[in-house]
Amino acid sequence: MNLPLSQLGPALVWLNIIGIAVFAASGALAAARRQQNLVTFAFFAAITSTGGGTVRDLLLGAPVFWMHDSGAIAVSLAMAVLVWVTPSWLWRGKALDWFDAIGLAAYAVYGAAKARSLGIPALPAVVMGVVTACMGGIIRDVLAGEPSILLRPEIYVTAAALAAALYVGLGSLGVPMPLAAGIAATAGFVLRALAITRGLALPLYRG
């Protein structure tokens, strides 16, 4: 099953841009928490927003998406400046969590869809969705010396895995792509929303 990304239409293009902006903001905020300078803001913004898609493209053997198009870097730099110049209370609380949840769900579907469109089998395609959605945040946390999102108790990676798996599964069942993408992204977003609002978590290992 070889699915051209173009079938996904302009919705995913916009979700991609939203994802870049939101993840760039979360990178810049990691720099802000450590009282860094503007260049470090820009570095963290760029690496967080492009990290997941970069690792995905390298694994897929596809051209790295921001290398021939300046848009992603430009949006990241703009977000770094925006976080720098706006008052910090704007970025406190859960507003960013909600944007991040949108980015997480969109990127998971987008990454799985890109993998499928290149002929990748179902299981690695789901992994590509998870990588796209989570790897930017993982790199951000490692570079900032913070505990990884991987190790936080509430659901995060799981929401990305659900969205990616649903997209791939529905596609295999013949559900039209835009519908499969919509259902999958919504499900991932709702699951992450339950983690944000109610602390929903999977059972932990008690060995």
Added chain:
Amino acid sequence: MNLPLSQLGPALVWLNIIGIAVFAASGALAAARRQQNLVTFAFFAAITSTGGGTVRDLLLGAPVFWMHDSGAIAVSLAMAVLVWVTPSWLWRGKALDWFDAIGLAAYAVYGAAKARSLGIPALPAVVMGVVTACMGGIIRDVLAGEPSILLRPEIYVTAAALAAALYVGLGSLGVPMPLAAGIAATAGFVLRALAITRGLALPLYRG
């Protein structure tokens, strides 16, 4: 000297699968030590078992080995579930160290052999063996926030370097490939075994 991997025969295919299973278990156990959920078990299992070979394939410019074949991911997920459902005393003690030593030796030879088969010169090919054997564990430790295997006093990277260098050296001397692979993997395993049983270590820098 361009060596087709197929000359290495089914032994290395099996050693590869054993390597994936063993390194996946060590990744899942890192998640278990931190009382994580099953999805995190799976994430650590997959990244530890495929990390070294993934970096190797990216550096070689070869297709990433698990991208067109679901086997490696499937084995990793199975090992994550196995570690989750079995009693933890099973995984204590040195049993895992011994499996890990097998994986280390096999991966070092396999990585060097794959590099040589693609026409890579001797010195970078040895590095490819070390990368294949050690990078999964390094990524696991960085993500888990644990001190890297790189910095542990007893011999680990050195055993991988010995196996890879012996394989490349014997091959350059005209030793038939299966024999060279057998000698090299055995030597790396024995060196690592001495580190496990007797704490064998190289002299440390005293500056």
Added chain:
Amino acid sequence: MNLPLSQLGPALVWLNIIGIAVFAASGALAAARRQQNLVTFAFFAAITSTGGGTVRDLLLGAPVFWMHDSGAIAVSLAMAVLVWVTPSWLWRGKALDWFDAIGLAAYAVYGAAKARSLGIPALPAVVMGVVTACMGGIIRDVLAGEPSILLRPEIYVTAAALAAALYVGLGSLGVPMPLAAGIAATAGFVLRALAITRGLALPLYRG
């Protein structure tokens, strides 16, 4: 604008070798500070000296530069041995900082120039300069468990960004390549020199 690297002449070839040697030394010194063995010295030397260029080449989709040429690894191993056998007082103080500043400026220009020669647009090309200059040190710090150079207060990434941006900017204005490379590398070096000698820093975020 497609600039062949060969236009940059033998000066950059030499600066590349100096960069490898200096960054290899800084990697070996990170191992020395942690009282490691010679194999760990070699590992840190190689990953620090080749890390930035490796990430750059992967992002560019170009063959990884040290894979078909043993020179970079050989120089890194030689530097690891040199740091191991020479008295440690030789490597204290600011001598290494100065070499590192040369490597930083040269690598930033070299990375941007390589990107431009492959037809990469201006903004990602500047990022490639920063990646080439800084990523080896970032990987070194993450693996050694030290606070990243990213988070140090004095100017470092900024100097690389200045050199890369100046090179790309002057090239776009039609300045001949060797002259643009010379001006850009000098400016980056001087900025970093002011950070070393006077602690020059950008303003920090006060949120």
